[in-house]
Structure formats: structure tokens, C-alpha cells
Amino acid sequence: MLSHLSNYEIILASQSPRRHELLQGLNIPFEVKVIDIDEENYPHQLVGVDIPMYLAEKKADAYLQSMNENTLLITADTIVWHEGHVFGKPKDKADATRMLKALSGKTHEVITGVCICTLTKRKVFHVISEVRFARLLPQEIEYYLNNYQPYDKAGAYGVQEWIGYIGVEHIDGSYFNVMGLPIQRLYNELKRWKK
């Protein structure tokens, strides 16, 4: 499958081990590169889906000068969007506790922006999943933060970890998007990718 892309060198520019795992699931060869950009830094008038789309493009821009004509670059950014606020990666345990308390018993949106680009073409899209958390007990939040490392995860939780098992009541949309990459939509975009 996706053999029309075999002339490309596909690069996933992301530090996230979840994204590596998800892209691996497509059974296509790719390389991982890491770009450091400041994820906190986006125009303050942006809201909702525009934030991760902006950041995905910014990650792509940071890589542009390293690309050649055979490079197909994939970048992504995931945020938790809840009651008009962005929940990014928590700074510390207090911040993570605050986020999980705010998400407890409520529904939030997980939004991933994805940018696919070559030197001559660019496609940016986003996917939204709605996630409903059960009411979390303070000792459940405490247990999670003492035993797991949510500091590289938007909204301070990994849906594929203990907190996702015991806490996520309902997902409306793509589970893999909540992990960090809307893999079915990405596959679709790659399937119809033309030079």
C-alpha cells in the first residue's frame, strides 16, 4: 500500500514515541527527526483548531532548509481544548493536577493539527476527538501522577495509560488522534498525495 510514495524519503519530525508507533503501524518506511521549536509561542488571537495547525506548520517551517526534492515531511501538534482554554504540556505536578481536576467529569476536545509537505506542496489539516472523562477521585489523580510521566503530554494524560483505562468514559472520534496522530486521516491524505 502507498507504493506511489516509494520515491519519497518520508520524515516524521516529532519527538513523540506515540506518533512513531502510530506511523509505524502503516507499514511504510520513514525516518524520525527531531526539531526543537517553542510550542508555547503562537499568536495570541488564535483559538481552537488554528493553534495546532499553526504549530504543525511552524514545525514544518523549521525543517524546510534540511529538505531536498525527495523529502516528504510530516509534522503534527496536539492540544487539549477545554472551555475556551488550551491545555498544553504541564509544567510540573501542580500544573498537571490542575489540568486533570479541570478535565474530571467533563468532555473536552483533543485536536491534532498535521502538516504534510514537500518542497513544492503543502497540506495542513486537523482532526477533533471529543473525550469524556469520568469523575476522577483526588487519590486517582495522585496515583497517576506518582506512577506515570505525563509531562510530555497535552492535557497531562496519556489515553493509552492507566488514567485512560480507568478515566476515559467515552470517545467521539478517533482514539489514535487522542494518542497524538489521526492515523486514518493521515493515511487517506497520503493515499491521494500527488506531486
Added chain:
Amino acid sequence: MLSHLSNYEIILASQSPRRHELLQGLNIPFEVKVIDIDEENYPHQLVGVDIPMYLAEKKADAYLQSMNENTLLITADTIVWHEGHVFGKPKDKADATRMLKALSGKTHEVITGVCICTLTKRKVFHVISEVRFARLLPQEIEYYLNNYQPYDKAGAYGVQEWIGYIGVEHIDGSYFNVMGLPIQRLYNELKRWKK
């Protein structure tokens, strides 16, 4: 967490490696036992949710005589329910092809029935997830069946495999339920379990 169950010997009676993995995610000690029952054999008047609930109870019944007063047994059965028909485990490649063609481009229900029981108490429940498949190309179905083994999976697909990555457009409900065990609901039931 779930320390009120520490006097029980928890048994998961299931052959499914997905169920083992999901229950492991709760971080509670348990043992796996395998019971052979005839999953094809249920009263023909049963429809929908009643089928996996009946089969989960039947699996529990098959284990009853091996239980002692400290045993807490968990059994489960998962079916795909589509347009009034049950899709169980496919018999062969032709059967798997037929199932995937029928699911392609449509929404079906994945229903897991779960039975938790001790010698003196029994709780049976079910969880439904709606899964929407993209339109699958014949060569995508062929690729999946040539490279994966869906013969122990209801509806001939593993949502956590390639076909789930490229094919599942949308889930309404629990992703883990589609894998075979509604782990958040199970945790909730265990949390309120009293002798």
C-alpha cells in the same frame, strides 16, 4: 487502587491477549485461565446485546466448579453486530473477506458482555461502541488478510492493527471495548464491588 479487592484471587478466564493486556493496565494482580466453551452455541432467539451477555455468563458457568470462596472471576465475550446479524470469528479467509466487505463504508456495533462473579454474587453488563469503517479497497482487505491473523477476532478485524489504523474513521464509545474489554466500565464495577 482497588485495594478492597486484595483478599480476592482475581481470575480472567479468556484466551484473548488483548484482554490480558487491558486488564494488566489496571495494575492489579490477576491470573489467566482458559476455558473452552462453544461460542457458536446460544439460543437462536437472542439478538444484539443479549448474545455476548449470555456467552459471558456461559463462560463463567463453565468455571464455577473450579472456584473457591476467594475467587473473583471475570469473563467476557465480544461480538460485532451489523444490520441485524452477528459477526463472530471468521472461519476462513473467504469468511473474513465477506465480513470486511460488509463492514466497509458502514457503521457497526461492537458489543462486549462482561460477567464478574464470586460464588455468592454475580454482575453481568454490556458496553456498546459504534465503529464507522471507511470504504475499504479490495486490495486493502487482501493486504490485511495476507499479513495479519484476524481468525480469533470478532468481525475479522483487530482495531489495534493496520486495518484499524487505515480503516476506522470514527468510534463513538470506548476504543478498549472494540479491542475486547470495556476497561473503564469494568474498573468502575470493581471499584464498587462489595461482598
